[in-house]
């Protein structure tokens with residue numbers, strides 16, 4: 001069976017930073033990534049709050065640079081390889097891939113990230129891919145000179161609404177309250193953008209379609225206003241994220257929201273299993289914190305391996 005010192009599951013900023021630290025310490029390191037490396041940033045148009053890039057950097061480029069740097073130190077990035085099971089195996093861990101291959105790892109870092117939350121309204125599933133999208137970078141160009149809506153009031157919704165104004169003739173930003181959650185400087189730019197029209201205090205009742213594609217949104221009011229129908233060509237949903245813990249949920253302790261509980265150094269409740277990034281209960285969910293926590297998790301995983309060797 002294939003053996004590795006440190007297996008990292010997930011190739012976003014947390015996993016890639018962990019790989020850089022692990023490989024640079026000369027531990028054999030494999031990053032298992034079910035898609036392409038880079039994580040959520042590769043679907044982000046522009047990252048302007050990662051130090052070292054004063055003018056900002058495209059999410060795709062930042063993901064590519066992180067991948068290249070980890071590889072240059074000897075980490076192997078195994079793209080399109082999903083891990084479907086992790087189990088304790090003697091003093092190590094056995095990982096199983098979707099193809100049924102088995103790998104023995106001496107320590108494991110969980111950096112599986114998070115997945116976009118669903119709204120859970122009628123029409124959402126039916127019109128996904130037919131006008132409903134969770135990725136402005138992927139699908140924005142399909143809506144040139146069209147009218148679209150973005151749902152949500154956090155950093156993701158507001159940044160993606162601004163990105164969509166590059167293509168759409170108008171972007172309705174629909175928020176359930178009368179104040180955005182997004183960082184203030186992002187809000188300021190949003191309010192100055194003439195293509196964005198705020199729809200305050202509105203919730204989504206239904207996504208309506210016609211001829212097999214999105215036709216608009218049935219909106220309710222939280223302020224007692226009558227329901228309205230908003231005609232639209234596209235709908236982008238950014239209402240938060242859910243941690244991707246399907247793999248680890250039975251082995252490690254989760255918090256009440258389902259995030260993996262870690263200590264200051266990235267240890268989970270299971271010795272030898274570490275976690276970093278958006279899948280964990282760390283409050284600040286940014287590229288910089290994911291990378292920093294990835295480095296800490298790798299440092300602790302390396303120490304765990306050394307101590308294991310000394311105790312045998």
Ligand code: NAP
Pocket residue numbers: 049119151152153154155156157159175176177180181203204238239240241283284285286
């Ligand atoms: P978020 O910060 O959790 O915001 C989710 C937004 O969706 C909130 O405004 C929330 O409304 C709204 N919402 C939630 N459920 C809803 C529902 N059922 N119907 C309508 N609206 C709903 O999520 P996010 O924007 O995806 O960001 C996730 C994390 O990544 C955050 O920590 C964020 O700071 C970070 N992030 C950072 C950047 C950056 O630094 N540039 C970019 C993207 C994301 P309420 O406000 O009323 O709760």
